[in-house]
Amino acid sequence: MRIYTRSGDKGKTSLIYGDRVEKNHARVEAYGTCDEANSMIGLALSYLNEENWEDKDNFMSFMQRIQTILFHVGAELATPEGKEVTWKLKQEHIEELEKEIDKIDQHLTPLKNFILPSGHQASATLHVARTVTRRAERKAVAIDSEQHQQAISYLNRLSDFLFVAARYVNEQCGGTETPLKTDI
Template structure:
């Protein structure tokens, strides 16, 4: 498989099943934003390679699973309405995020005010990932009437919450400092 095909040189690309659309089509924006979020999660994980903590292996495995699911979410967004999706997001995927949020949240100090994205490099990068996922969610909401699987929006919504808690969790585990918002600035 060649990396370049030249088929997009005139501003169009193919969705799954070959339908051609402009590169600024909302579906392309949605799955492209999922790809961007996936890349930022990978960046966050790269900051954790040399770090050690008790459940690092489980954390890294979960994040790689999240990356795989996010890749599949992008494929669902790239599949035209009414066409078969080879891998389908399920309610269990959303529930798994919720369970993990609850586990991590029990270890964290309760929030008393907003916090700034800060602390350990991986934590700050997970905050970046969270904001990119929120953008993907906003685009997916715009497409919602064209989506065969309404769980896409729910998953992206929950994933941004998951990444927020993951950022806080990494700060806690690795000694990163959460910077509270100073409302008087």
């Protein structure tokens, strides 16, 4: 398989099922932003290669599961209205994130104020992934499709998870959370 096809040289790309749309089409924006979030998660994980903590392998495995699901969320968003989605996001995927949020949150110091994205490189990168995921959610909402309601819910919950994951990584890797100063 060649990496380049030249089929997008005039500003169009194919959705799933072959429909051709402009590269700035709402669907392309939505699934492209999922891809961007996925890449940021991968970058964050690369910063953890030298780090060690008791539950690191489970954390890394769960993050890679998220990356896989996020890839499928992008594919779902690339599926035109009325066409069958080949891999359907389920409520259990959202509940899985909720359970992991609750599990990790038990180990964190309760927040008393807002924090700035900071600390360990992996933590700060997870915060970037969180904000990109929020953008992906907004882009998915712009498609305005009932067909993608589960994807929108998943992206919403994923951004919550990434916030908690960033705090967890900071704690596990000795990073420091920077509280928001109100007296500027």
